[in-house]
Amino acid sequence: MNAKTQIKVMVLAVASAFGAPLQAADATPGATVFSGEVTAKLYSFDYFKGAGTNSTQFLERYNYQEGMGGDQRGGGYLDADLSIVGKNGQRNVFELEREGFGAHNHRGSLKANTDTLGLVGYYSNFRSATGGLSFLYSPGQIPSGGVDLLYAAGDQTGFVRQFNSDSAGQTQFKIDRTTYGLGVALKPTFFGNSAAAMLNYDGYKRDGNRFATYVLGNGDLTGANAVKRPLRWRGFDSQVSEKMNRYTLSLNGAPGGFNLAYEGSIEKFDNQALNPRTGDFNGAINAQAVTVSITAPTRPIQFVPDSTLVTNNLRFAKNYGSTAVAAGYGLSVLSQDSFSAEQDLRGYSSGKITTNSAYLTVTSAAVSGVGLEGFIKYNNRDNDSQFPVVGLINPLATEGLDVHIRRIKTVDYGVSGTFRPGVLQSTLVAGWKHQDKDRDLTWSQWGGGVVSIHPLQTLLREQTQSDELYLNWVARPMPGMILRVTPAYVWAGDTGLVTEPERAFSLKTKLSYAAKDGVLASGYYNYKNNKNANNSFTNSAAGGVLGASVAQDVDKTQQAAGVSVNVPVSEWINTHASLSWMQDDFTTYFLRNDARRYDAPTAAINFVSIDRPNYNVDTYVLTLGGDWQVNDELRWNGNYTWSKSKGNTASGYVLGQLAAGNSIDGTISSAVHSLALGVDYILKKNVKLKASYVYDYNKDDSYSALTGGYHTLMMGVGFGF
Numbered sequence: 129m130n131a132k133t134q135i136k137v138m139v140l141a142v143a144s145a146f147g148a149p150l151q152a153a154d155a156t157p158g159a160t161v162f163s164g165e166v167t168a169k170l171y172s173f174d175y176f177k178g179a180g181t182n183s184t185q186f187l188e189r190y191n192y193q194e195g196m197g198g199d200q201r202g203g204g205y206l207d208a209d210l211s212i213v214g215k216n217g218q219r220n221v222f223e224l225e226r227e228g229f230g231a232h233n234h235r236g237s238l239k240a241n242t243d244t245l246g247l248v249g250y251y252s253n254f255r256s257a258t259g260g261l262s263f264l265y266s267p268g269q270i271p272s273g274g275v276d277l278l279y280a281a282g283d284q285t286g287f288v289r290q291f292n293s294d295s296a297g298q299t300q301f302k303i304d305r306t307t308y309g310l311g312v313a314l315k316p317t318f319f320g321n322s323a324a325a326m327l328n329y330d331g332y333k334r335d336g337n338r339f340a341t342y343v344l345g346n347g348d349l350t351g352a353n354a355v356k357r358p359l360r361w362r363g364f365d366s367q368v369s370e371k372m373n374r375y376t377l378s379l380n381g382a383p384g385g386f387n388l389a390y391e392g393s394i395e396k397f398d399n400q401a402l403n404p405r406t407g408d409f410n411g412a413i414n415a416q417a418v419t420v421s422i423t424a425p426t427r428p429i430q431f432v433p434d435s436t437l438v439t440n441n442l443r444f445a446k447n448y449g450s451t452a453v454a455a456g457y458g459l460s461v462l463s464q465d466s467f468s469a470e471q472d473l474r475g476y477s478s479g480k481i482t483t484n485s486a487y488l489t490v491t492s493a494a495v496s497g498v499g500l501e502g503f504i505k506y507n508n509r510d511n512d513s514q515f516p517v518v519g520l521i522n523p524l525a526t527e528g529l530d531v532h533i534r535r536i537k538t539v540d541y542g543v544s545g546t547f548r549p550g551v552l553q554s555t556l557v558a559g560w561k562h563q564d565k566d567r568d569l570t571w572s573q574w575g576g577g578v579v580s581i582h583p584l585q586t587l588l589r590e591q592t593q594s595d596e597l598y599l600n601w602v603a604r605p606m607p608g609m610i611l612r613v614t615p616a617y618v619w620a621g622d623t624g625l626v627t628e629p630e631r632a633f634s635l636k637t638k639l640s641y642a643a644k645d646g647v648l649a650s651g652y653y654n655y656k657n658n659k660n661a662n663n664s665f666t667n668s669a670a671g672g673v674l675g676a677s678v679a680q681d682v683d684k685t686q687q688a689a690g691v692s693v694n695v696p697v698s699e700w701i702n703t704h705a706s707l708s709w710m711q712d713d714f715t716t717y718f719l720r721n722d723a724r725r726y727d728a729p730t731a732a733i734n735f736v737s738i739d740r741p742n743y744n745v746d747t748y749v750l751t752l753g754g755d756w757q758v759n760d761e762l763r764w765n766g767n768y769t770w771s772k773s774k775g776n777t778a779s780g781y782v783l784g785q786l787a788a789g790n791s792i793d794g795t796i797s798s799a800v801h802s803l804a805l806g807v808d809y810i811l812k813k814n815v816k817l818k819a820s821y822v823y824d825y826n827k828d829d830s831y832s833a834l835t836g837g838y839h840t841l842m843m844g845v846g847f848g849f
Contacts, residue, residue, distance in 0.1 A: 160221055164212035167818060169844035171230065174202040178826075178836020183299050184257040186826050186834045192232050192255045192302065193840070205230055209844075232304065246313035251306070258301045258338055294409045295339060295365040303336035303368055323381035333371040340366035342429045344406065364409060366430070369401040387445040395437040403468060404429050427470055433479065434465040451492040458485040464513070471517075480512040499546035501559075507538045515570065531581075531588060535568040542596075552611075554603035565592035567624055584666035585733060587626050587680055594620035594628070608642040622662065626682045626716075629658040648694040657685045665719060665735040678719060678735040685713040703754035714743040718782055741782040745775030745796055761810040769802040797829040814848040 173193045178185040188200070195203020207228035214222030219241060226236040232255035240247040311328040319325075341363045374395040381388050406427045443456040464479025489503040515532045544559030567590045571583055583589075598616035605611060618632040633656070640650040664677040690708030697703055718739045753767035776783070778794040806820040825837035 160214045160216040162212065162214045162222070163848070164210070164224075165816070165846045165848045167209040167816075167844045167846035169207045169209065169228070169818075169842055170204060171207065171840060171842050172204045173838060173840045175200075175836065175838040179833070184301070185836045185838075186828075187824050187836060187838055189257045191824070191838070192257050193230050193838075194232060207234070209846075210236075244315050244318040246311075246315060248311040248313075249309065251308040253304065253306045255302055255304045255336075258303065292359060292362045293364075294362055298337075298339075298365045301337050301339055301365070303334055303338065305332060305334050307332040319381075322383075323379065325380070326376075326378040328376040328378070329374070330376070331371065331373045334368055336368045338366050338368055339363055340430055362409070364404065364429075366404070367401040370397065370399045370432075372397050385446065387443075389443040390441070392440045393438070395439075397435045397437075399432045399434055399466070401432070403431050405469075428468040431468045433467065435462060436465055437462045450494050451490065454487075454489045454491075456487050459483070474517050476514050476517045478512065478514040482510045482512060484508045484510075497548060500543070501545075502541075502543045504541040505539070507536075509536045511535065531583075531586070532570040533567060534570055536565065537568075538563065538565045540564075552603040552605050554601060556602075557600040559598050559600075561596040561598070563592065563594050563596075565624065566590065567592075582666070582668065582674070584674060584677070585668065587663045587665070589622065589624045589663060591622040592620065592624045592628055593622050594618055608644070610638075610640050612636070612638045620662070623660055626660045626663050626680055628660065630660040630662045632656070632658045646696040649692070651689075651691040653687075653689040655685075655687050657683075659683050665721075667734045669732050678717075678737055680717055680719065681740075683715045685711075687711045687713075700757040701754065704751075705753075706749075706751045708749045710747045712743070712745050715740060718780075739781035742779045743775075743777050745773060745777070748772045763808045764806070766805045767803075770799065772799045773797070795830045798834070799827050801825045801827075816846040816848065818842075818844040818846060 171193075173195070175185050175188060175193075178187070192200075194200050194205070196205050197203065207230060208226075209228060210224065210226040212222070212224040213220055220239070221241050223237070223239040225238075226234070228234040232253065235252040236250065238247070238249035307330075309328065309330040311326060314325040316322070316324050341361070344360045344362065372395060374393055376391065376393040379388075379390045406429060437460065439458065439460040441456065441458040443454070445452065445454040447453075460483045462481045462483075467476060467479075485505070485507040487503065487505045489501065491499070491501045493499050511532070511534055515534075540561060540563045542559060542561035544557055547556045547558070548554070549556060567588075569583070569588065569590055571581065596616060596618045599614065601611075601613045603611045614634075614636040616632075616634045618629050620628065620630050623630055635655045636652075637654070638650065638652040640648075642648050659682065661679055661681040664679040666677045667675040669675060688708065688710045690706060692704070692706035694702070694704045717737050718741050719735050720738050721733050721735045748771065750770045751767065752769075753765075755763065755765040757763050774797045776795055783794040801824070803823040804820065807818070809817045811817050820840075820842045822840040823837070826835060828834035
């Protein structure tokens with residue numbers, strides 16, 4: 129039995145076990161016919177310029193390759209693709225596919241489909257690289273440690289003045305992510321066309337390491353302030369080892385004319401990584417040649433607990449003549465399953481968040497020529513986690529990290545109408561939405577019930593109330609042309625966060641055209657501006673007496689525009705091109721205070737507005753491509769993409785501080801060139817030659833160490849059957 133016959137036999141066995149009436153390719157008419165292709169591939173790659181062997185090259189972070197023998201800078205490796213399809217004249221009843229791009233980047237899928245059953249399976253493995261470049265972007269590269277030099281005028285015990293690495297010289301970090309899943313569907317014909325069901329399993333696994341940071345507390349170090357200060361801000365090599373498994377059941381039915389749907393799932397997250405504590409780094413810290421001691425060796429750093437998420441969602445829909453009603457209810461419970469040694473020691477035993485949500489939508493066409501819709505949504509997130517816990521943060525006092533969010537309750541409601549004015553064959557939708565959001569906040573306290581940070585000394589507030597008016601106009605000025613325009617305006621009397629808009633205006637537009645000769649063209653322009661000056665910091669004198677306030681004024685504008693065209697030059701040649709532009713423009717006040725807000729709850733705190741720096745970055749993307757079917761045997765394809773980002777991430781006073789030792793953190797000026805060429809040639813029946821070439825090059829004018837590129841050449845032979 130040859131290899132092709134073996135593949136056919138295996139596929140038939142799998143498909144037959146699933147219940148499909150499958151037969152070999154030479155079977156009688158109407159039977160399932162199988163076809164497939166196996167492609168053996170040889171890759172050759174080379175990373176040029178950029179980082180050396182001990183660091184991660186910029187482009188390598190997103191396209192990790194490794195040659196035979198473990199060489200990451202250049203070399204070759206083998207891989208293979210597989211595609212098998214079974215057709216019965218009506219549809220594909222069986223599909224099996226595997227694509228490989230090296231040992232650390234490959235994926236596969238399986239589909240089977242009959243009149244009553246469906247089966248779907250998938251997996252994907254992908255490695256990404258992080259860090260590298262010897263942490264040249266770290267704040268430790270700036271002489272001041274990224275801290276304003278004038279900041280040292282006050283009490284210095286709490287200040288971080290430099291970045292310290294405990295990673296033992298590690299500069300390469302990588303994470304392998306594997307996702308997988310399987311789903312079985314029972315189609316309506318299985319239940320006599322009265323219901324449908326689906327059972328899915330989804331999972332993922334992440335393994336590797338990453339560079340993590342932490343800051344030691346006042347009581348973690350001993351010695352003079354001048355000795356302690358440089359040691360507080362630290363980084364280390366953190367292990368990543370976690371997995372997730374989720375099981376989902378979906379049911380759909382229509383008893384008595386009611387459309388009912390239920391979906392429930394159980395998701396388990398398991399963190400298997402080591403949980404480091406401050407004492408684990410005592411040796412590395414002492415290596416700084418100063419007198420240091422760790423007073424809380426069991427205190428965890430970035431502890432990630434195991435958890436279980438249970439969700440239930442029920443949806444209902446019913447038509448009553450020209451009126452349709454839809455409603456739903458959801459309940460989810462997120463529970464913490466594991467606890468750190470410090471949590472166990474302090475009696476922390478309950479970590480749970482419960483969310484209830486519901487909605488009701490009514491749509492009616494009872495009024496001639498007008499469609500009406502009204503909705504209301506409710507969401508209530510309750511944080512039932514234990515709080516406060518005596519001694520969890522400070523062994524000598526009842527103290528929280530900052531603020532505990534007990535509950536967030538949100539109510540949204542609105543109405544809209546659909547009209548057809550009869551101009552340009554257009555449709556107009558006009559609507560109004562309102563949102564009420566209530567946060568129940570509990571502020572952390574020190575011993576004796578004294579609040580450790582006053583609510584007015586943060587930008588977090590409890591209430592948000594906003595309204596939105598919007599229009600959606602769709603017109604057809606001429607055959608093949610569609611115009612869409614959607615403006616919206618939001619205003620809010622109260623906002624709980626500065627990221628929530630006090631005032632916002634947005635506009636989305638799109639024009640598309642399909643010509644009779646097959647030419648497709650489209651263009652768009654989007655604009656959004658958010659402003660918020662609602663919230664402020666409040667100064668306080670000694671003893672906690674509140675004084676004047678300093679407002680935080682946020683102004684953020686995002687714009688995007690683009691055009692694209694697809695031109696079929698002939699029956700054998702097709703081309704496409706696109707150009708897009710995006711801009712992010714963000715301005716806010718840079719505020720400074722003269723004391724750490726957590727050092728003492730009664731300390732005098734003054735907030736000073738230093739400058740109003742601006743973040744403004746433009747990005748351009750140009751894409752050109754096409755394919756050419758030279759003849760029945762030969763086909764070419766190619767694509768080129770150029771992307772350019774340029775702008776300032778800081779200005780004024782902030783830029784001046786960065787420029788003291790490292791101006792690269794204040795500017796962006798980089799361009800990426802990507803070229804991909806491919807060719808397929810049918811050598812003879814069931815034998816196809818394939819080749820592709822990929823060239824990527826990143827040029828960074830702000831930071832030359834990030835400049836670098838790579839070549840990848842693939843040659844393959846495909847065998848069909």
